[in-house]
Amino acid sequence: MTPRDAFGARRHARGGSGQAVIPKRPAGPRRRLGGGPLAIVLATGLMAFQDALIKLMSDGLPLWQFFALRSLLILPVLAIPVWRRGGMRAAVHPRTLTRSGLIVAMYVFFYGGMPVLDLPVISAVYYTGPVFIVILSSLLLRERVTPGQAGAVAVAFAGVVIVLRPGGETFSPAALIPLLSALCYALAAVATRGPLGRVDPWALTFSLNVVFVAAGGIGMTVTAAIGRPEAYPFLLSPWTALEAGVMSLLVFLAAISVAIHLLLARAYQLGPMPVVAGLDFSYLVFAVVWAALLFGTIPEGATVVGTVLVAAGGLWGILRRGH
Template identity: 25%
Template sequence: MRLTKNTQGALFMAASMAAFCCGDALSKTVIATMNAGEIIFIRGLFTSFFVYLLARKMGSLRSWKVILQPMIALRIACEAIAAATYITALGMMPIANAAAIQQAVPLAVTLGAMIFLKEPVGWRRWTAIGVGFMGVLIIIRPGPEGFTTAALLVIACMFATAARDLATRCIDKEVPSLMITFCTAISISVFGALCIVPFGGWQPVSTTSLMQILLASVLVLIGYQAVILAMRTGEISFVAPFRYLSLIWSALLGLIIFDEVPDSWSIFGAVIVIASGIYTFYRESKRRGVDPVAQESEPRVPA
């Protein structure tokens, strides 16, 4: 049976989210024996190697001086912060909760675009942003003592990721995406190395942990390729909501591997975040009158 373009795009997106979540789960399994700096460093080395081979094959390599462009440097800094905060938080909270909070990134991007890029945001999207962040608070549920460290780390990751996406919009389109990815992967690997001592020093790395990090790097790269294929194949309005399958994958992995069961409030908050994100995307698509054939999406760079 011949699949429609939309069905193909949806399958690519579902596969992409599965790959990302499995990569996060693998990182979570090793955070108990290694610090976040080690994981970022080793995973960055693997990622840099794979991206270099791909960029070389695609003819996307350019002078390393492109990293001196302010927006590329900002993107790298934001990606480094996002990687460090998210991996650290994974060792302190359920993977499904962390993934649910990250679903608010599109809302933060919309907010940042209004503040820094002066993009118009109507009252409907303002309302959706406010409701979405309320959903995040429901997931976190800060107590009398305030936010937990894990919650603050994931919130920092969310805003760092949004800032990274906004910086990506401002990068000269003449710079190939793979070159940006390669520079980011190398820089984040160096950042991870610098974090090893502050995060507790180098811990022995078992062969099993090394293989898990290697597999996580491969899965993340598969995820990025799949999301690009998804956004190029199907209609953007049909394919994009399948990003939220990451919540299902995260919940299943958390239950099977870590025996984590999301409570009813976390599920309720996640539903609010998802609904707000889908509505914000709908309003954005309607305002811009996007072409029914999706363009390439600029994905998150693996760290």
């Protein structure tokens, strides 16, 4: 979300000619309230755990190699259901690949900050994505910004300022890296609006992992040519020999990634949408929990206050849609 993984799965049940979709199935109130919210909480908990593990790996495994190897493990698992659902054509459509490229860029910035930033800080800044979506939708799609949305943007922006503390002694320019990730997410959201919202999430996930493999290969080629791993090891190190433990962790992360995508697709299929979208922000809580358990990192008071404001702004925007 998180928005990173949920994107495109949120409207996938609308249907549409010429594209593979998951058929709509009626769900009673009890099933909707139990299924959707439970699935999104499980998904955000797994996502925060996944991101914490990647932060642990950032000292020993280059990002591009991680992208390529994890997605190579995932693609065979995804290929069979995508083929059976007739989604291969949608998966390699230029619009789908463009969306995938924007999301890969989003991941590069999100994970690129992990060696130098605490996970709660990265998460809080990243969740300004909805703020950028409101702004870009107004500028590029000419959508009207409601007073509720404007208030949500203001609250979330105040939260980010508190987390980043620009001009303060503790400010690091690296804190702007997840802000670029949020911007890429917003651009992808605007690009995805419309026809791609009806594409089967299996096809979207397959397309994303194809682009991850391509980006990983290009990244490893460029870093090998540059030859400056000391400048920023996580982004600029060439291919690294893998130990058995690292390879086992990669397989584990591949399995987690598939589970996350399926849970997110299920969550937004079952709904109810306002509840599920609001619970998406539970990622921020899980990020703090996993950071404390795995790194012993306790967020500072300003980070907690800023995170609460970012989440409040996002929830306000959800609850005040159309007002």
